[in-house]
Amino acid sequence: xxxxxxxxxxxxxxxxxxxxxxxxxxxxxxxxxxxxxxxxxxxxxxxxxxxxxxxxxxxxxxxxxxxxxxxxxxxxxxxxxxxxxxxxxxxxxxxxxxxxxxxxxxxxxxxxxxxxxxxxxxxxxxxxxxxxxxxxxxxxxxxxxxxxxxxxxxxxxxxxxxxxxxxxxxxxxxxxxxxxxxxxxxxxxxxxxxxxxxxxxxxxxxxxxxxxxxxxxxxxxxxxxxxxxxxxxxxxxxxxxxxxxxxxxxxxxxxxxxxxxxxxxxxxxxxxxxxxxxxxxxxxxxxxxxxxxxxxx
Amino acid sequence: xxxxxxxxxxxxxxxxxxxxxxxxxxxxxxxxxxxxxxxxxxxxxxxxxxxxxxxxxxxxxxxxxxxxxxxxxxxxxxxxxxxxxxxxxxxxxxxxxxxxxxxxxxxxxxxxxxxxxxxxxxxxxxxxxxxxxxxxxxxxxxxxxxxxxxxxxxxxxxxxxxxxxxxxxxxxxxxxxxxxxxxxxxxxxxxxxxxxxxxxxxxxxxxxxxxxxxxxxxxxxxxxxxxxxxxxxxxxxxxxxxxxxxxxxxxxxxxxxxxxxxxxxxxxxxxxxxxxxxxxxxxxxxxxxxxxxxxxxxxxxxxxxxxxxxxxxxxxxxxxxxxxxxxxxxxxxxxxxxxxxxxxxxxxxxxxxxxxxxxxxxxxxxxxxxxxxxxxxxxxxxxxxxxxxxxxxxxxxxxxxxxxxxxxxxxx
Numbered sequence: 001x002x003x004x005x006x007x008x009x010x011x012x013x014x015x016x017x018x019x020x021x022x023x024x025x026x027x028x029x030x031x032x033x034x035x036x037x038x039x040x041x042x043x044x045x046x047x048x049x050x051x052x053x054x055x056x057x058x059x060x061x062x063x064x065x066x067x068x069x070x071x072x073x074x075x076x077x078x079x080x081x082x083x084x085x086x087x088x089x090x091x092x093x094x095x096x097x098x099x100x101x102x103x104x105x106x107x108x109x110x111x112x113x114x115x116x117x118x119x120x121x122x123x124x125x126x127x128x129x130x131x132x133x134x135x136x137x138x139x140x141x142x143x144x145x146x147x148x149x150x151x152x153x154x155x156x157x158x159x160x161x162x163x164x165x166x167x168x169x170x171x172x173x174x175x176x177x178x179x180x181x182x183x184x185x186x187x188x189x190x191x192x193x194x195x196x197x198x199x200x201x202x203x204x205x206x207x208x209x210x211x212x213x214x215x216x217x218x219x220x221x222x223x224x225x226x227x228x229x230x231x232x233x234x235x236x237x238x239x240x241x242x243x244x245x246x247x248x249x250x251x252x253x254x255x256x257x258x259x260x261x262x263x264x265x266x267x268x269x270x271x272x273x274x275x276x277x278x279x280x281x282x283x284x285x286x287x288x289x290x291x292x293x294x295x296x297x
Numbered sequence: 298x299x300x301x302x303x304x305x306x307x308x309x310x311x312x313x314x315x316x317x318x319x320x321x322x323x324x325x326x327x328x329x330x331x332x333x334x335x336x337x338x339x340x341x342x343x344x345x346x347x348x349x350x351x352x353x354x355x356x357x358x359x360x361x362x363x364x365x366x367x368x369x370x371x372x373x374x375x376x377x378x379x380x381x382x383x384x385x386x387x388x389x390x391x392x393x394x395x396x397x398x399x400x401x402x403x404x405x406x407x408x409x410x411x412x413x414x415x416x417x418x419x420x421x422x423x424x425x426x427x428x429x430x431x432x433x434x435x436x437x438x439x440x441x442x443x444x445x446x447x448x449x450x451x452x453x454x455x456x457x458x459x460x461x462x463x464x465x466x467x468x469x470x471x472x473x474x475x476x477x478x479x480x481x482x483x484x485x486x487x488x489x490x491x492x493x494x495x496x497x498x499x500x501x502x503x504x505x506x507x508x509x510x511x512x513x514x515x516x517x518x519x520x521x522x523x524x525x526x527x528x529x530x531x532x533x534x535x536x537x538x539x540x541x542x543x544x545x546x547x548x549x550x551x552x553x554x555x556x557x558x559x560x561x562x563x564x565x566x567x568x569x570x571x572x573x574x575x576x577x578x579x580x581x582x583x584x585x586x587x588x589x590x591x592x593x594x595x596x597x598x599x600x601x602x603x604x605x606x607x608x609x610x611x612x613x614x615x616x617x618x619x620x621x622x623x624x625x626x627x628x629x630x631x632x633x634x635x636x637x638x639x640x641x642x643x644x645x646x647x648x649x650x651x652x653x654x655x656x657x658x659x660x661x662x663x664x665x666x667x668x669x670x671x672x673x674x675x676x677x678x679x680x681x682x683x684x685x686x687x688x689x690x691x692x693x694x695x696x697x698x699x700x701x702x703x704x705x706x707x708x709x
Contacts, residue, residue, distance in 0.1 A: 018517050123343040125538040134549055145549035218514040219541050223341055227512045262518035268508035
């Protein structure tokens with residue numbers, strides 16, 4: 001145990017800001033998971049692997065001399081079609097089945113994606129350099145890499161766009177209707193098959209954005225997806241499905257929690273503490289999270 | 298009747314084929330010495346697995362084309378049976394069993410990484426199969442009393458030892474304040490133990506001692522502590538991920554530290570991925586092409602590097618060089634044993650005392666190579682941003698002078 005983080009106020013501020021910026025990025029991934037969970041009742045274990053795949057798209061743009069920040073536009077477009085493809089190939093066969101079947105199916109997809117990425121891109125750890133520099137606050141006592149600020153900003157931007165899209169567009173309304181009551185929506189002429197495919201696509205696109213941001217901020221590697229899946233799963237469990245501000249808040253909360261766990265317990269317990277928190281929350285909630293499809297605002 | 302005959306002849310043909318193929322897999326057939334190796338061609342170690350395989354292949358071709366191995370007045374050529382262990386220790390152990398008991402291999406080459414070597418060593422030991430390995434440096438490999446395991450590389454605890462000693466020397470012999478962050482795996486933790494030993498001997502103090510989990514790609518918390526505590530040396534070891542993450546975040550957070558020492562810089566292609574941001578980083582390496590060791594097959598490091606570049610299209614990382622050296626050791630041992638008896642070859646291996654382009658090789662009773670020091674290189678960049686690794690320690694091999702302390706970010 002080390003309480004240095006509380007002894008120096010500037011380190012406390014630094015930890016909070018780092019955590020919040022990180023948490024916003026987590027929240028974006030979790031938002032995609034909540035959307036798809038709410039609409040299709042599918043818990044996507046491959047979420048983190050979609051994120052990493054999105055990161056590789058940005059990385060390859062960087063390799064070919066394009067600034068990786070453009071990845072946040074290109075990567076979601078490609079990932080949307082990847083998502084729709086996965087839906088057509090696998091998910092539409094399990095979407096009306098038990099929750100556990102879908103968990104197994106997406107678990108399989110996750111393993112497949114890991115191995116394919118390893119096969120296609122190699123096992124090297126890679127990253128894309130944005131060259132964004134650094135912001136100094138409070139007389140250089142707090143240091144924030146601009147890439148982190150950029151990630152948080154882009155995440156918020158995409159979340160806002162998506163909320164507006166869900167509220168205003170025809171497809172968005174259809175998605176919400178399907179989430180409320182798929183059968184009723186179908187009777188009223190909503191092509192639910194199309195809605196499901198689009199939902200999965202949108203989720204993959206959000207993962208693509210997040211992946212591009214991660215390749216700029218951190219590092220990517222074919223086997224690094226699982227922690228992102230766990231984090232978003234946890235955020236959704238805490239926030240509930242129909243609760244976007246809740247997703248954002250619990251995302252930031254998780255980010256700050258991680259940073260503080262890192263300082264207090266030691267870096268080795270950082271990811272471990274996330275898992276522990278997940279267990280605690282699950283016990284607390286006692287799986288109250290209903291299995292029925294919920295409406296996502 | 299006719300059909301029966303056809304079936305019979307078909308079966309016997311298959312049987313003959315099978316029997317000949319089994320025979321051809323045995324250890325020494327005709328003029329071939331068959332070695333076995335389980336290598337990570339897929340999975341998370343696949344890049345380094347390929348470096349290892351390229352190193353082995355390069356040496357096999359070279360030795361075969363330069364006259365092969367002479368045993369009992371006859372010339373033999375090397376051949377290697379490879380299997381892909383999928384970077385998975387269990388699979389590696391299974392494949393070792395298979396190589397030995399099914400394919401009849403009597404001499405083994407090591408896999409990539411300490412973890413996989415640890416998985417294979419009990420198997421080779423059980424069957425009394427001599428294994429020369431080039432990519433398992435973990436200290437725990439050499440404390441188990443294995444009799445048939447020989448490693449051409451220096452053990453992990455020596456990787457960054459020289460960095461601490463150099464820092465102390467530059468500090469006028471007084472102890473230094475060390476901050477360290479190590480991944481939680483066998484190899485990195487061994488590197489850490491080496492630092493602890495060096496710190497104790499030099500009277501240095503460890504003020505930050507972080508352990509990084511395998512999934513980690515964010516070291517910001519450690520680096521904030523470093524900024525606050527201002528250590529004299531920052532040591533990071535976490536394979537390629539640790540090296541890349543550290544450099545990225547040190548540059549982004551403008552962390553000033555007089556000395557930064559790491560492992561896996563060349564595997565991480567540090568200077569290529571990070572350019573000038575990686576400047577001044579000190580990296581532990583088993584080998585560097587500018588070292589002046591010599592042998593008859595590859596001549597010296599520079600020639601090896603050039604030949605390797607020509608054959609495989611990239612500059613050889615030390616993982617390839619040490620793998621090539623493993624074959625040279627085998628050849629030398631076979632010729633001195635003048636026999637293919639496993640026991641005799643093992644004894645000959647244990648008595649190895651030779652120089653290769655990769656370094657001197659002499660095994661301690663535990664099997665580790667005690668005759669080859671680690672080298673430390675520093676990433677140095679020119680004005681145009683082109684970066685190169687230059688050996689700076691130990692002084693005997695240095696091709697450039699160590700830049701110390703590292704200039705502050707505000708002055709770069």
